[in-house]
Amino acid sequence: MKALGMLFIIWGHAFPETFSPFIYSFNVPLFFIVSGYLYKRSETFTIFLKKNYISLIIPYLLLCLIKDFSHIIKFYNDFPELLKLPIGVLSGFHTFMDAPAAKNLWFVYTLFIIKVLFQITKSKKRLMLWMVLCVVVSLICGYYDYHPVWGVTNVFLAFPYFFLGYVISTNFEEKLSIWVKRIRQYKFRAFLCIIALLVVQFVLSNFSGSVRMFKGMYGNSMLLFFVLGVAGTIICFLISVLLDNVKIKAIGVISIGTMIILQFHRDLYHPLGKIVSSIANDGVLEGVLSFLASLLVLLAFIPIIILLQKYLPLIIGNRKY
Numbered sequence: 001m002k003a004l005g006m007l008f009i010i011w012g013h014a015f016p017e018t019f020s021p022f023i024y025s026f027n028v029p030l031f032f033i034v035s036g037y038l039y040k041r042s043e044t045f046t047i048f049l050k051k052n053y054i055s056l057i058i059p060y061l062l063l064c065l066i067k068d069f070s071h072i073i074k075f076y077n078d079f080p081e082l083l084k085l086p087i088g089v090l091s092g093f094h095t096f097m098d099a100p101a102a103k104n105l106w107f108v109y110t111l112f113i114i115k116v117l118f119q120i121t122k123s124k125k126r127l128m129l130w131m132v133l134c135v136v137v138s139l140i141c142g143y144y145d146y147h148p149v150w151g152v153t154n155v156f157l158a159f160p161y162f163f164l165g166y167v168i169s170t171n172f173e174e175k176l177s178i179w180v181k182r183i184r185q186y187k188f189r190a191f192l193c194i195i196a197l198l199v200v201q202f203v204l205s206n207f208s209g210s211v212r213m214f215k216g217m218y219g220n221s222m223l224l225f226f227v228l229g230v231a232g233t234i235i236c237f238l239i240s241v242l243l244d245n246v247k248i249k250a251i252g253v254i255s256i257g258t259m260i261i262l263q264f265h266r267d268l269y270h271p272l273g274k275i276v277s278s279i280a281n282d283g284v285l286e287g288v289l290s291f292l293a294s295l296l297v298l299l300a301f302i303p304i305i306i307l308l309q310k311y312l313p314l315i316i317g318n319r320k321y
Contacts, residue, residue, distance in 0.1 A: 001030070001034055001236050001237060001240045002031075002034065002254065002255040002258055003250075003251045003254040003255055003298075004236050004239060004240060005027065005030045005031055005034070005236060006254060006258055006261050006262070006265075006298060007294060007295060007298050008023055008026075008027035008030070008236075009027050009028075009031075009261075009262065009265070010261070010265045010269060010294040010297050010298055011023055011027075011290060011291050011294040012024055012027050013265065013266055013269065014269060014273060014276070014290035014291075014293065014294055016283070016286050016287040016290045016291075017283045017286065017287075018283035018284055018286065018287045019202075019287040019291075021205040021206050021208060021211070022201060022202045022205045022206075024205075024211045024212065025201065025204075025205040025208055025211055025225075025228040025229065025232055026201070026228055026229050026231070026232020026233060026235075026236075027232070028107070028158075028213040028214075029158075029161045029213070029229030029230070029232065029233060030229075030232060030233045030236055031107065032111070032114075032158045032161035032162045032165065033161045033162070033164055033165040033168075033229075033230070033233050034165060034233075035111055035114075035162055035165060036161065036162035036163060036164060036165025036166040036167075036168075036169070037165035037166065037168055037169045038165075038169070039115065039118060039162070039165070039166055039169070041118065041119060041122070042119060045119060045120065048115075048116075048119045052112060052115060054314075054317055054318055055317035055318070055319070056108055056111070056112050056115075056317065057112070058314055058315075058317070059108075059259050059314070059315055059316060059317045060102075060105055060108045060109065060112075060259070061089070062314070062315050063105060063259060063260070063263045063315065064089045064101070064102060064103070064105060064263075065089075066263075067100065067103055067263055067264070068085055068089070068100045068101070068103075071085065071099060071100050072085065081099065084096050084097050084098075084099035084101075085099060085100070085101065087101075088100070088101025088102065089101050089102055091150075091151075091152075092106060092109035092110070092113075092150060092151025092152055093106075093149065093150050093151070094106050094149040094150070094151075094214055095149065102151060103263065104262045104263055104266075105259065105262060105263055106149070106150075106151040106154060106214050107151075107214075107262065108259060108262075109151030109152075110151045110152075110154040110155050110158050111158075111162075113151070113152065113155050114155055114158060114159055114162050117130060117155075117159070118162075118166065127163060127166075128163075130159060130163075131159055131160050131163045134155065134156040134157070134159040134160060135156075135160060135222065137156045138156040138157050138216065138218060138222065139222060141153070141156070141216055142217070142218060142222070146216075147212075147215040147216050147217050148215075148216070149214060149215050150216075153216050154213060154214065154216055156216065157213055157216055157218060157225075158213065160226065161226075161229060161230075164230065180241055183238060183241045183242065184241065184242075184244070187242060190238055190241070190242060191242065193238065194235055194238050194239060194242075197231060197234065197235050197238075198235060200231070201228060201231055201232055201235065204224065204227075204228060205228055207220065207221075207224065208220055208221065208224050208225065208228060209221075211225060249321070250299070250302050252321035253302050253305050253306060253309075253321050254298065254301065254302065254305070255321065256305065256309065256316055256317075256319035256320065256321045257301060257304070257305030257308070257309075257316055257319075259316065259317070260301060260304065260305060260308065260315070260316060261298065261301050261305075264301075265297055265298075265301070268297045268300055268301075269293060269294065269297045272293040272296065272297065273290070273293065275293075276289045276290050276293055309321070
């Protein structure tokens with residue numbers, strides 16, 4: 001699901017006019033649900049920090065440094081301007097006072113905070129209270145149109161999705177396994193279900209308004225935001241189960257390099273995006289061509305991730321495929 005999710009992330013950042021509401025209705029929620037599903041509480045907070053220090057913190061800092069390096073070179077003799085970088089990166093801002101900071105890795109910053117909350121909160125009832133608080137704060141921010149581009153405030157919208165993934169893994173693992181078997185048994189029915197859900201998702205997403213999780217924006221309706229986020233994840237889950245028998249090494253490679261892809265995919269897509277813009281003369285064609293270009297970008301990262309895993313594994317959190 002991570003590989004499929006990354007494809008939708010790249011496609012979303014191509015901003016195809018016709019398909020953007022559809023893509024943004026679930027592409028980020030998908031990753032928080034999957035992260036919650038995969039989350040395992042560590043025995044102690046020290047063990048938790050050691051594990052996430054390698055898998056999240058070090059890659060986050062290194063990738064931010066690489067991404068922002070051109071800004072460092074440009075303002076190497078301007079200390080106040082340079083100081084914005086560490087402040088922005090360490091505090092989790094997308095950008096900070098017009099200087100680049102975490103950029104697309106706001107997701108990692110937000111994810112780490114949520115994991116900390118889960119690690120220190122051992123009662124499910126208290127986790128439920130955290131979730132309710134997050135929803136209430138998100139509604140208040142939406143009412144007052146307060147949308148800071150900040151990894152901390154993004155927790156409010158992301159926490160419920162992570163919580164949902166966690167609940168599924170801890171309470172419905174057995175039932176989920178049964179459903180996977182049924183999907184494999186009734187593939188054609190599952191395929192028809194995917195088509196139907198895609199149509200419904202596409203139609204409803206056009207009523208959701210502007211959904212931008214990096215800004216803490218849930219669109220016109222909080223309820224619709226969560227319904228579409230979950231529904232889109234279900235679609236990706238069904239597709240992943242149907243493709244489960246297709247053993248492709250590239251999928252595993254993409255899955256361990258999501259942070260690399262997340263931080264640098266726009267740099268690879270940019271020249272292809274210009275070609276798409278010059279060819280496409282309507283919204284549908286633009287959507288199709290940008291999707292294919294996004295797929296090419298995703299595939300282009302495979303050799304990069306393989307090389308990094310072999311020679312610089314720290315930058316991908318020492319993950320192995």
